[in-house]
Amino acid sequence: MKQRNKKSNQQLGVVIVGHVDHGKSSLIGRLLHDTDSLPAGKKEELEAICEKRGVPFEWSFLLDAFQAERDQAVTIDTTQIFFSTAARNYVIIDAPGHREFLKNMISGAAQADAAVLVVDATEGVQEQTRRHAYMLHLLGLQQICVVINKMDKVDYSAEVFSKVSKESVDYLKSIGLNAGHIIPISAREGDMLVERNTNMPWYKGKMLTEALDALELSSPAVALPLRFPVQDVYRFEEERVLVGRIETGTLNKGDTIFFSPTNEKAVVTAIKSWPEEKDSLKASAGESVGITLDDRIFVERGHLGSSEKNLPILSNVFRANIFWLSHTPLKVGNSYKIRYGTREARVTVQSIDNLIDTQDLERQEDASEVARNAVAEVTLRARDMLPIDAHDMNAKMGRIVIYEGYDVAGGGLINMEGYPDQRQSAEPKSENIYKVMHSVTPDMRAQRFGHYGGIFWFTGLSGSGKSTLAVAAEKEIFERSMNAYVLDGDNVRYGLNSDLGFSPEDRAENIRRVGEVSALQASSGVIVLSAFISPYQADRRKARAAAPSYFHEVYIKADLETCESRDPKGLYKKARSGDIKQFTGIDSPYEAPSNPDLVVDTEKNDIETCVKQIVDYIVENVGLGEIGEKEVAIENRVVSIKQR
């Protein structure tokens, strides 16, 4: 390849797309030949292959390297080949046009900075022309050249060109794409690629190579806010290094980096280099880096680093414009694994809001499934809060890949329209809030009541014995002249939380409110016994975060079989018969505590033993003996979470 280093170092990725047989591979072959980018003897080799097969010379054989591709004269998989003009270097990505190979087309096109859409002058816009154009739009590709190919077959007619180009541009416009250039070409004759030739004197615009040279590289991700998805955490001797690629923005040594969804922050003490001794001071979008922090905050793969000022949205629900590639349709209610950045999450399809026909752009509302090769707008719900960027705010981060089993089954762009940032719910919504500084301290209260406040959070399956034990322990503690109060799931749902049902998000809100009420009660000096199934670890973590220094997680342990055989309220029976939906343990998950403060086994022990175990634990933990920095914990949550 000649003179590859004489130009700009930047390399532009160009994908060639279009309907099957409209001449994509031939265009590439011709382009490589005319720009002198083929190895010596390659053309002769192809001529020999064609002769041996008894077919006319085919440029497409150059890229169709598979025997099967040459046998069937069809491109199966995407391929990449390098070529250059006087101005710069290119990677040409050939994408198969056949409908069967859409996943390969997407695999190719997703790597490109720009696209050339090939349309056959004799056939005009066809099914795959539209589908590919729509995919370019879904992949976020903005720079598009349209070439009207096979002009030699229509006698280089300006009218045909004008008609076909109008048809192409109209479709692109309807999906919000603008063609930078529309160029009449003949790949076979080499017209308007590298040479203008004399066949189309009526065309005054740019030739293809000129149009490509005029394209800009994709907009610099450096200008966007910092996004640093943590890829891994390496522990070397004394050092802990967070590695990952800066997707957008820049990071400097000495910056404060804020991690989502944990809301933890620390200062960057080094951006490491190897083998250089001297570490870097700055790193920006595209760089794979390793950083060290001044504080040993909890960080793991999947956490997203940003600046404090420009945070990603936190949400457990979002909308996505997706394409679907799997043979099994995507269905409402199905659960899938998604990945974006380095994060992996489980989502459930809440609704298919619009099914889009890429041919006539008709929209079908409220469909029940998305078939293979179709595109749709869907609403996805995750169990945990996810740090999210909408695609229109951050094109690099705002896109997801959907997995089905081991396989990539689809992908799409995130759209947050209509969904609020839920990070706010952890912080006051109104700005005009000033905390009242109590003149009565926890110690003063403790002196008065003879004990400190505390939250003893009973979690376990329905029927495990939470309420029974809480009520018994409350009585026992009360009789010892201590102030205890039971918050029970059913009672709270009659009043404070009467507006909430049993969907995952309502359950989360239920627990959030109970967590806050428990925190208020505990800081007023009460021993709170909160008895809630609280099936999700994330929700219990939040309840703990509301008052970490008061919080004790008490796991009331009994397996599903035992609880179901007890069935004190007859609820399991109803759940089994389908009368109750989303019942924990039956068709809704229970996440047992991974590290509870106290485990009370109600399978092995009788009620009396369990109550004694609980009361002993409570008395031990609210006694006057241990005085902590409880006020600090309430006033500054970030600090207290960190100390946990």
Place this chain on the structure above:
Amino acid sequence: MSDNLAELEARSIYIIREAYARVNPMAMLWSIGKDSTAMLWLVRKAFFGRVPFPLVLLDTEQEMDEVYAFRDMLTKEWDLPVINHMCPPEEEMDQTLPPATRAAMRKTEGLKSLLLEYKFKGVVCGIRRDEQGLRAKERVFSPRSLDGAWDFKDQPAEFWDQYKTEVPDDCHVRIHPILHWTELDIWRYMKQENIPLCDLYFAKDGMRYRSLGEKNITKPVPSNASTIDEIITELETTNTSERDGRAMDKETEDSFEKLRSQGYM
């Protein structure tokens, strides 16, 4: 990033770290040639001088003496975790294959027995898209069945740097961190990073090796390039292909496809 090499490097490091985070246990094929040695350098960069998985030479005892000597020197100097894995003898290969393809098959069989013995879920290979038309169609993470077969007609979708990192029990993933590099990129990087290299690449008496394979199936090409700078200049103006000295690519139109679909690198 303004510099093309920095961009290539960052992408490769991302892929290597992604493999390490997701695929376990894994190993890297180190043929001691320029590509896998450049890749080894990238691994050391990714882990700040460490190599956290074994490096495997699929040994046919047919490598050139200089290759073995270079391997031993670097292994000692960089303290590398190397596995020398013997390939089965040529007599055990399919005798209907043309001779050079048959010799190359030994590596394929060696890789299979390596996977059986060590149960690796991932194998890092230093292939590049610009080497050969079939390799151009590869994925960065390419799943294989136990016998190494490459189902090129139904490759997984791969986009936005999300890979197929999980495979069923009896399968493994080939990981290709330098797939997007060209031959010239490798040489420029070698120069920039001052990476040590086997002498055979540099011309002696008007001949040099452009690609290193086993001695029975690889030939030197005419060249006077005896320094990295001269090699870079030579590549900028040459029109012959890199694998010109490799016999097995050309015996029949599809000999390389046959090799690859049966598990060759």
